[in-house]
Amino acid sequence: MPEATEKKMGPWGRFLAMPADNPVKTVIVAVVLCLFCSMIVSAAAVALRPVQAENKVLDKRRNILEVAGLYKPGIDVTETFNEKVEPRLVDVEAGTFSDAADPATYDQRAASKDPARSIGLDDDPASIGRMAKLASVYIIRDDQGGIEKIILPVHGYGLWSTMYGFVALKADGNEVAGFQFYEQGETPGLGAEVDNPRWKAQWPGKKIYGDDGKVKIAVSKQVPNADTASYHIDSLAGASLTSRGVDNLIHFWMGEKGFKRFLDNLKAGTV
Numbered sequence: 001m002p003e004a005t006e007k008k009m010g011p012w013g014r015f016l017a018m019p020a021d022n023p024v025k026t027v028i029v030a031v032v033l034c035l036f037c038s039m040i041v042s043a044a045a046v047a048l049r050p051v052q053a054e055n056k057v058l059d060k061r062r063n064i065l066e067v068a069g070l071y072k073p074g075i076d077v078t079e080t081f082n083e084k085v086e087p088r089l090v091d092v093e094a095g096t097f098s099d100a101a102d103p104a105t106y107d108q109r110a111a112s113k114d115p116a117r118s119i120g121l122d123d124d125p126a127s128i129g130r131m132a133k134l135a136s137v138y139i140i141r142d143d144q145g146g147i148e149k150i151i152l153p154v155h156g157y158g159l160w161s162t163m164y165g166f167v168a169l170k171a172d173g174n175e176v177a178g179f180q181f182y183e184q185g186e187t188p189g190l191g192a193e194v195d196n197p198r199w200k201a202q203w204p205g206k207k208i209y210g211d212d213g214k215v216k217i218a219v220s221k222q223v224p225n226a227d228t229a230s231y232h233i234d235s236l237a238g239a240s241l242t243s244r245g246v247d248n249l250i251h252f253w254m255g256e257k258g259f260k261r262f263l264d265n266l267k268a269g270t271v
């Protein structure tokens with residue numbers, strides 16, 4: 001290109017006039033493209049954050065309705081949840097209901113990471129490290145206003161992930177009405193079979209506590225006998241470690257450090 005013409009062109013013109021295989025041009029195009037794309041991805045992530053949060057709440061509510069046996073495809077989850085489910089907070093150590101926070105906005109997971117609002121666990125079979133002092137529970141009432149079912153949050157470590165779920169109990173605080181996880185990161189086809197409807201179908205009707213008041217339900221490989229049949233959940237085939245995690249977490253949350261005191265108080269009518 002003649003020098004006079006090149007001088008007349010601005011920087012943009014000179015850039016465009018560079019041959020396509022010029023290394024400087026290649027690097028500039030790549031950098032500009034990366035910046036542009038990262039701006040689009042960041043803007044999308046920020047714009048979609050409220051939608052993601054809303055979907056998470058909706059999914060948790062759908063799981064609560066499912067474990068309570070109130071979910072049917074096509075229902076309005078928010079409307080049914082607001083109509084049928086009474087969110088409450090429980091002081092786990094005291095075993096009583098608590099009004100110390102608003103159940104609608106309380107975030108148990110955030111509280112369990114906050115030393116001021118949680119308890120460090122030495123004996124920690126569920127491998128959760130800390131437990132929030134207040135737990136979000138959900139009550140389903142019958143037509144007379146009595147408690148029909150109570151849904152308790154449970155979580156614990158499987159093989160790869162902390163699994164978060166719910167156990168629904170009948171009014172006696174002992175018979176299981178439903179059990180399911182709403183978040184887990186176990187291997188599909190192995191540990192993630194905890195989400196398989198056939199495995200979950202074993203839980204309703206099983207009992208948590210034996211006649212001595214101790215947690216007797218067990219996720220195990222052993223063949224049940226007449227004494228253990230009402231307390232037995234089959235381990236997942238090829239996923240003993242996840243199954244042990246489920247066994248550990250159910251023992252912890254239903255035990256003395258978990259919801260046992262609250263359930264005893266509920267049965268005694270002292271909460």
Ligand SMILES: Cc1cc2nc3c(=O)[nH]c(=O)nc-3n(C[C@H](O)[C@H](O)[C@H](O)COP(=O)(O)O)c2cc1C
Pocket residue numbers: 159160186187188190191192236237238239240241242243
């Ligand atoms: C890639 C890979 C992923 C696995 N994921 C799981 C899992 O999610 N949960 C689990 O319990 N075992 C998992 N296992 C298998 C465990 O290592 C172990 O073999 C199994 O829990 C033993 O179960 P079993 O006694 O019923 O055979 C995985 C193994 C491999 C190789």
